[in-house]
Amino acid sequence: MERTYIMVKPDGVRRGLTGEIINRIERKGFKIVAMKKMVISRETAETHYGEHKGKPFFDGLVNFITSGPVVAMVVEGPQAISEMRRLMGATRPWEAAPGTIRADFATTVDENIIHGSDGPESAAREIGIFFKPEEIIG
Ligand code: GDP
Numbered sequence: 328m329e330r331t332y333i334m335v336k337p338d339g340v341r342r343g344l345t346g347e348i349i350n351r352i353e354r355k356g357f358k359i360v361a362m363k364k365m366v367i368s369r370e371t372a373e374t375h376y377g378e379h380k381g382k383p384f385f386d387g388l389v390n391f392i393t394s395g396p397v398v399a400m401v402v403e404g405p406q407a408i409s410e411m412r413r414l415m416g417a418t419r420p421w422e423a424a425p426g427t428i429r430a431d432f433a434t435t436v437d438e439n440i441i442h443g444s445d446g447p448e449s450a451a452r453e454i455g456i457f458f459k460p461e462e463i464i465g
């Protein structure tokens with residue numbers, strides 16, 4: 328059993344796609360063990376996206392992710408980290424396989440609907456940024 332950090336980004340929330348994304352996660356058979364709607368502070372956004380600090384898109388990314396509410400989740404299931412990445416599709420929506428969330432609902436890399444952890448270390452780190460242990464209900 329694996330846990331991953333999933334976040335409906337501000338564009339997804341704004342466009343009313345939260346339910347669609349929750350539906351896809353649950354239909355797959357994964358369990359949402361924690362969830363909350365929140366506005367991320369600049370400081371939290373910079374920590375969460377720390378690996379991208381110094382890249383040309385970093386400031387835009389932080390501005391965007393703090394621009395409105397997100398829906399943060401912990402998703403649990405077998406191979407949840409890589410399987411959620413597969414359901415999300417490639418970072419650049421035009422490279423995402425048809426039927427994936429990013430292919431179906433996004434057109435640009437800077438507003439690509441959903442975040443998912445890319446490995447076990449980032450999953451543990453990101454879950455710890457956004458959730459207290461007692462908020463995770465297995
Ligand atoms: P992810 O793990 O698939 O979300 O992709 P990354 O961790 O590489 O990048 C984090 C987020 O930064 C992506 O989801 C995009 O929204 C954004 N991003 C990544 N690369 C670029 C880029 O080249 N240009 C812009 N504008 N945004 C990018």
Ligand code: MG
Binds near residue numbers: 443445
């Ligand atoms: Mg990433």
